[in-house]
Amino acid sequence: MDDKDLMALAVEARERAYAPYSGFAVGAALLGSDGRVWQGCNIENVAFGPTVCAERVAFFKAVSEGVRAFDAIAIAGGPAGEGIAPFTSPCGVCRQVMREFCEDGFRIILGDADGGLRIYTLADLLPASFG
Ligand code: THU
Numbered sequence: 383m384d385d386k387d388l389m390a391l392a393v394e395a396r397e398r399a400y401a402p403y404s405g406f407a408v409g410a411a412l413l414g415s416d417g418r419v420w421q422g423c424n425i426e427n428v429a430f431g432p433t434v435c436a437e438r439v440a441f442f443k444a445v446s447e448g449v450r451a452f453d454a455i456a457i458a459g460g461p462a463g464e465g466i467a468p469f470t471s472p473c474g475v476c477r478q479v480m481r482e483f484c485e486d487g488f489r490i491i492l493g494d495a496d497g498g499l500r501i502y503t504l505a506d507l508l509p510a511s512f513g
Contacts, residue, residue, distance in 0.1 A: 407424065
């Protein structure tokens, strides 16, 4: 599973986003160290607070199935019904969830509509973290 293929699965997951309030649809594809991929999309709620991001849906699907070792996540976001916006980056809460289960070198893959990729590590996006 290369980075481009993982991003394609994030784009696919994004099609299932439930985002009627923000209108911002996000998909994520989380690569486990065993090679399995866990997809997630954001799921919003009329009460706003229960909303969950695509990344956390992917993590919680995997962890709830007994998987706790991960290599990378690809993220694709943008206005619903449009192509992906450039390089949608994970929110702080999702970064802390990554910190719970991933090493500093965990790779976070962001993309744009032209197939461009920007690759960060968890340590890049959550320096001096609490854990
Ligand atoms: N969102 C994600 O799913 N992941 C991110 O990385 C950023 C934000 C969602 C939350 C909410 O449903 C919508 O995008 C707008 O913030």
